[in-house]
Amino acid sequence: MSRKFSALLLCIFLVIATCISFYRLKDMTIETSVLSLLPQSTDNKEQREIEAEFIQRLNSQVIFALGEAGVEGAGGADTASAPQSYKASDKTSDQASIKKQPIDSEKSNQPDNARLHEAADRFIEELNQIPSLKNITAKISDEDKLQSAAFVYKYKTAFLSADLKKEIEADNYSLKLLSKLYSGFSGVSSAEIQNDLLLVGRALAADFSKDNSLKIENGHLVAYDDKGHEWILVFAVLNADSLSTKVASQFTIQTDNLIDRIENEYPDISIIKKGAVFYSDYAASTSQREITILGSVTTVGIFCLIFFVFRSFVPVFLTIGSILCGIISALFFTTLIYDEINLIIIGMCLSVIGIVCDYTIYFTTLRIGALESAAETIRKLTKPLSFAVITDLCAYLIILLSPVKAVSQMAFFCMCTISFACLFVIIVEPFFLERLKRTKLPFESFFKDYLTFIRQPKLRISIISVLFFISLSALFNLKTNDDPMSFQSMPKALKTQEMSINRLKNCLLSHSMTEK
Numbered sequence: 001m002s003r004k005f006s007a008l009l010l011c012i013f014l015v016i017a018t019c020i021s022f023y024r025l026k027d028m029t030i031e032t033s034v035l036s037l038l039p040q041s042t043d044n045k046e047q048r049e050i051e052a053e054f055i056q057r058l059n060s061q062v063i064f065a066l067g068e069a070g071v072e073g074a075g076g077a078d079t080a081s082a083p084q085s086y087k088a089s090d091k092t093s094d095q096a097s098i099k100k101q102p103i104d105s106e107k108s109n110q111p112d113n114a115r116l117h118e119a120a121d122r123f124i125e126e127l128n129q130i131p132s133l134k135n136i137t138a139k140i141s142d143e144d145k146l147q148s149a150a151f152v153y154k155y156k157t158a159f160l161s162a163d164l165k166k167e168i169e170a171d172n173y174s175l176k177l178l179s180k181l182y183s184g185f186s187g188v189s190s191a192e193i194q195n196d197l198l199l200v201g202r203a204l205a206a207d208f209s210k211d212n213s214l215k216i217e218n219g220h221l222v223a224y225d226d227k228g229h230e231w232i233l234v235f236a237v238l239n240a241d242s243l244s245t246k247v248a249s250q251f252t253i254q255t256d257n258l259i260d261r262i263e264n265e266y267p268d269i270s271i272i273k274k275g276a277v278f279y280s281d282y283a284a285s286t287s288q289r290e291i292t293i294l295g296s297v298t299t300v301g302i303f304c305l306i307f308f309v310f311r312s313f314v315p316v317f318l319t320i321g322s323i324l325c326g327i328i329s330a331l332f333f334t335t336l337i338y339d340e341i342n343l344i345i346i347g348m349c350l351s352v353i354g355i356v357c358d359y360t361i362y363f364t365t366l367r368i369g370a371l372e373s374a375a376e377t378i379r380k381l382t383k384p385l386s387f388a389v390i391t392d393l394c395a396y397l398i399i400l401l402s403p404v405k406a407v408s409q410m411a412f413f414c415m416c417t418i419s420f421a422c423l424f425v426i427i428v429e430p431f432f433l434e435r436l437k438r439t440k441l442p443f444e445s446f447f448k449d450y451l452t453f454i455r456q457p458k459l460r461i462s463i464i465s466v467l468f469f470i471s472l473s474a475l476f477n478l479k480t481n482d483d484p485m486s487f488q489s490m491p492k493a494l495k496t497q498e499m500s501i502n503r504l505k506n507c508l509l510s511h512s513m514t515e516k
Helices: 002-027 045-060 113-127 142-154 162-169 173-181 190-195 200-209 245-265 276-310 313-337 343-367 374-400 405-427 444-454 457-476 492-502 507-515
Strands: 029-031 061-068 133-137 214-217 220-224 230-238 269-275 340-342
Touching: 002 313, 002 405, 045 061, 045 230, 045 276, 061 113, 061 276, 061 492, 113 133, 113 230, 113 245, 113 269, 142 200, 162 173, 162 200, 245 269, 245 276, 269 276, 269 492, 276 313, 276 343, 276 492, 313 343, 313 405, 340 405, 343 374, 343 405, 374 405, 444 457
Parallel strands: 029 340
Antiparallel strands: 061 230, 061 269, 133 230, 214 220, 220 230
16 A cells, blocks of 8 residues: 555646646746856855856957958968858758868959958948847947057056067166156157156067057958958847757857858858857757757657567556656756756766666566566665665765766756656566566566676686786776866868957957957
């Protein structure tokens, strides 16, 4: 009677957990950014808020660069090709195409300067129509220049280069200051002496003027790569609400369509892009595809194997029941404890399906040809199953202590899944496995011969010795990798475009100056 009551309580809990989980999922954030795989500080609340704000800004910033088609960004790539945008509408392939156009030696195909700025104006105009963007920095006005100069002057010590610091620290710098102060042509005012006695702002302006890789032309921020090719930079910031999986996917599709339209209208212009939102959208689409494909293939394969072994649909349905019980319970507790769910890590939780299926297989195997009741069988199996669950929980408990929130979330999800799946086997399955038609397992004689063979003492010692030396060799050759980007294989086109934009000198610094 107590077992029936426990089974009834478990069924009621699963119904309630399902309803609450779906209700909570409506208001929860589905995290897809690879930046969420970074370790997070737990020292104090203020530091966590600063880290969250920093990651939020990284996720929301987008950079576009418009330049000559057929020229790799910043002149640093190995091939003379400009990568096309990663097509969000075609996410079935990890390899994005690269548009290749030969560069004429006399540069007869080089776009006219006015045509490049015309394409930039058209691109900016279309970009303003995307509702996901709240701030687009494309045109630099005189007021922006004045604010940038004021910002640099206020925080001038932060912009000092290494060479300029050495010059200021040199013994003869005081003589240079005196020569400027007493020179009638230097134009040093009393206000400048009062506010900047060491004339650091003047030295910084001279230092900036040496670098001609960046300038403002027709209101556009223009950067030059190592080969002197001109690139117009456009900076954008996404809305806070635009970082969800659905909106990020829509934004990626909109920008890709816009880039295609501009490049079709201006065949001699190429547009490259950079932003964490593009990587996040790619990671989300890949994770969803992996969850769908791998989950389906794994589940169907396991179910077919179970049916082939036991020749009954009862173990198959019980296996499905134990998996659903574990996943629903894990989802319930995960949504209660965490404020967001990481889609990338949930894809990794598919590995727990095989562990969960083992519990039903153990019980079903013992019921084949057994003369005792199912309750007596599960009573004998409860202790071994408990030890197996405790072993698995200890392994995931180590992962639960990870400073990476997404990884600890995966460990917690797997621990809940394993615990409740085992609980389902112990409480519910004895009611359905009272009788099994199958009285013998397939290939039983083969497995008996195999077990007899490996039970030989010399053979066991040999196998253990070989495994020990293999493990020891692997331990010495172990290499660690703390790069969160390695969790996800990134498309070649996006990575190439990001490297191209990064090579444009001072672009990020100029953006922060203009934004301030």
